[in-house]
Amino acid sequence: MTRTDSDKDVVGVLLDRYGRTYAEEAGIRLADKPSPLYQLLVLATLLSARISSEIAVAAARELFAAGCRTPRSMREASWQDRVDALGRGHYRRYDERTSTMLGEEADLLIDRWAGDLRRLREESGGDTRRIRSLLTAFPGIGPTGADIFLREVQVVWPQVAPYLDDRVLDAAGRVGLPRQSGPLTKLAGSARDLARLSAALIRVSHRKGTADEVKAAARSSR
Structure with a gap:
């Protein structure tokens, strides 16, 4: 052999x-569209913390079930609503800090890229390193979070594959x-x-x- x-x-x-x-586990129907791409960003944020992937996925599912599926709905949710959803997913060590970051993350995405991560990709010119760098501008998304996002998004963003x-x-x-x-x-x-x-x-x-x-x-x- x-x-x-x-x-x-x-x-x-x-x-x-x-x-x-991980997107499948979190119930994200990944596509090159604003809402699922944003949900993947949220998931990457949660997976970046020093916490088990099972808890991060559960917390993402709770946030989505609470209606936080778009940057605007995330921003419109109260800080406490986000904390409560994270708590239901047992994301308790980082719930308050993460709730704040998710609100700031949604604000940045709306203000800079009109709530659409495809605009971030366009700004990068399709260059993977530039996409990675731009992703780290989001609160809670460092190099690890950017890698998590890119690993999964390559399914619908051929520009970054492999x-x-x-x-x-x-x-x-x-x-x-x-x-x-x-x-x-x-x-x-x-x-x-x-x-x-x-x-x-x-x-x-x-x-x-x-x-x-x-x-x-x-x-x-x-």
Whole structure:
């Protein structure tokens, strides 16, 4: 069996067991439209904190259920409404600070880009590094948050695909996959599966012993 065949087995296990994007988990029907793109930005903000991804996703779902699906509805919600929604998702360590950031984030998006992240992309000229830099202007979105957003948005923004940040590449190495963007992109086969693979690798990197389980499952499938 060639190295490529064994890598395909590992990728197959990752996609099968852990290959759901965080946007999908949060109930976001991702499309190149203002509302779902904004929801992804909110999710990236929540995932950026030192808190479990499960809690961040739950908090995002609570915010969306409370009607905070657009920057205008987020801005119109009271600070306490946002705190309460975050609390229902058990996002309690950072709820007050995050409520403030989400309000400021919505204000910036409305004031600078008319509530439409596609305008941010246009301002960047489609350059991925520039998009990443502009994203970090949002409160709560640092380099980590920008990477999270770009990993997922590449499904609907072909300008940024393929997007693989250092955290994903390091996680790939832990399961025996190449640490290079080119080979991983080829193994995934599409932007959607690359986003799924990235999410799977991040999940595996956060769960002790899971990398060994993935490698064992891949070997047993041969």
